[in-house]
Amino acid sequence: MEHGGHYTVVCTRCxxxxxxxxxxxxxxxxRDNSLLRTEYTAGSLADAIAVTPAAPGPFRYRGWLPVxxxxxxxxLPAVHRSRGLGAALGLSDLWTAFSGYWPERDCRMDSGTFKxxxxxxxxxxxxxxxxxxxxxxxxNTAAAFVRATEQFDFPCVLVVPERALPGLALSGTGPRVRIVAVKGGGYNDAITYGQGILATGTPFFPEGGVRNVARRDGLGVVMLAAYERLGRLPDxxxxxxGSGTGAIAAHEAARRIAATTGGTPPRTLLCQNTGFAPLHRLWRGRTAALSGGLPDQAAAPLPEPAPSPAAVTLSCIDVHAPELVNATPPFGVHGGVADLLADTSGEVLxxxxxxxxxxxxxFEETEGIDIEPAAAVAVACLRRAVTERRIPRDARIxxxxxxxxxxxxxxxxxxGTHLPNASLVGAEDDPAVTAAMLLDSLSL
Known part of the structure; x- marks a missing residue:
């Protein structure tokens, strides 16, 4: 089918x-790391919905999806006013966009993640x-792809740390999905091993991560659903x-809404573990430079932080939410996290x-459902922001x-379920051998 009939891809740099x-x-x-964005022929959210209003989940907003x-x-996520949690935090207008398994609120993301x-x-x-x-x-992303490929049969190789396997088992597995788990590794070990598989060439191709416009516009559905429920953008x-992809996506969606409604995108508060927070470090350095606290050259776009294998391994053991550990987030790239924070006068907590x-x-006491570690970090940071008076108590959040x-x-x-298509590899194992095994098992 033809791509781009209802949208155009635009480079954020040139x-x-x-x-x-x-x-x-x-x-x-x-030909650099600058992010691409989409521009749609649908001029408003109402126009985007009108394309396929009865479509499942995020495809309700198909007019604003590059699909x-x-x-x-x-x-779809369940967007609701969190009166119990809001009261506990002293907030009068708190709203939650919940993604996971919560049938009573008609949210059935069986993998348990907004991915x-x-x-x-x-x-x-x-x-x-x-x-x-x-x-x-x-x-989490791998668990989500396991779930999605049960519905759309597409060949995928998911490379994850070994500790991620229990979360994937909850989602089941499709017939043409293969899982490669790196023994004792962390996220960056999975990235490196995946790059080794890709280096073997055809027929393997990368999903694209933050640079995939479908990934970001899909995650941006959180903001679209919230706007439809709230009637306006939040404050x-x-x-x-971890990488900040979801927050970039939410901001891009908010900008798209604001361009047609005259509203203002919300101020963004990003949340990370205390034990490993490269975005906090980078943003603190950027803001200090802009205020004169560092040499002038520090105010220029900063490079993405170099990975530190030792630090990443340690943080995977010590931090509360290992899924937030990303040693190379897209901070200084055009359209990346630094631009997001600058555009919204944001903070990293x-x-x-x-x-x-x-x-x-x-959260479980006041809202009645369990949440994942990363979400708990967000609730904790919100609680601290309220205590430190970084957020007005009557703001719409x-x-x-x-x-x-x-x-x-x-x-x-x-x-959960059994994972019949999972294999363990060592970080030192030859990716070419693994790639050949994968192709053989997929009959390709």
Missing amino acids: GLRFGDDGLISACPEC VREVPGAS ELEAFAVLGRVPQDAGVMVVASAG YYVQAV LADTPEALAAAAL LLNITGGGRRRARAERDG
């Missing part, structure tokens, strides 16, 4: 506009004859982040493990609960 082929992730002129097909089985929004959108965009998609993940947006544990317990309901889902499914 402004070049071009059609989509379903795979492109970099500007053909700049050529709808993938069945998708769910399903991106997985279904990516599969809605990719050409069916593209080859075998390789996705490196800390766990503040709060989310736990931190929470430690005791704070996150207390926040998770508070949208809290993105990026995962939850897994404990309940496990109980209902007797602990």
Whole structure:
């Protein structure tokens, strides 16, 4: 099917506009890490909804998604006013966008994570004859792709740390999905091993991560659903982040809404673990430079931080939410996290493990559902922001609960399902050997 019939891809750096082929992730002129964005012919959210108003999950907003097909089985986040949690935090207008398993609120993301929004959108965009998609993940994105590929049969190789396997088991597995788990590794080990598989060439191709416009516009559905429920954009947006892809996506969606309504995108509060917070460090350095606290050259776009394997391994053990550990977030790239924070006068907040544990317990007590560690970090940071008077108590706040309901889902499914297509590898194992084994098992 033709791509780009209802949208154009635009480079955030040079402004070049071009059609989509379903795979492109970099500007053909700049040839750097600058992010691409989409521009749609649908001029408003109402116009975007009118394309397929009864479509499943995120495809309700198909007019603002870079897709050529709808993938069945998708769910929208549950956006509701959190009166109990709001009262406990002293907030009068707190709203939650919950993604996970919560049937009573008609939210059925069976993998327990908002990453399903991106997985279904990516599969809605990719050409069916593209080859075998390789996705490196800390766990949640892989779980989401396992779930989505049960609905749309597409060959995928998911490379994850070994510790991520239990979360994937909850989602089941499709017939043409293969899982490669790196023994004792962290997220960056999965990234490196996935790159090794990709280096073997055809038919493997990268999913694209933050540079995939479908991934970001899919995650941006959180903001679209919230706007439709609230009737306006929130004043503040709060989310736990590793790479920051979801927060970039929410901001892009808010900008798209604001351009047609005259509203203002919300101020963004990003949340990270105290034990490993590269975005906090980078943003603190940037703001100090702009205020004269550092040499002038520090105010220029900063490079992405170099990975530190030792630090990443340690943080995976010590931090509350290992899925937030990303040593190379897209900070200084055009359209990346630094631009997001600058555009919204945003901040990066931190929470430690005791704070996150207390926040998770508070959320379950007041809202009635369990949440994942990353979401608990977001609740903890919101609590601290209120205590430190960083947020007015009467502000309209949208809290993105990026995962939850897994404990309940496990109980209902007797602990999850078997993973017949998973294999363990060592970080030192030859990716070429693994690639050949994968192709053989997929009969390619």
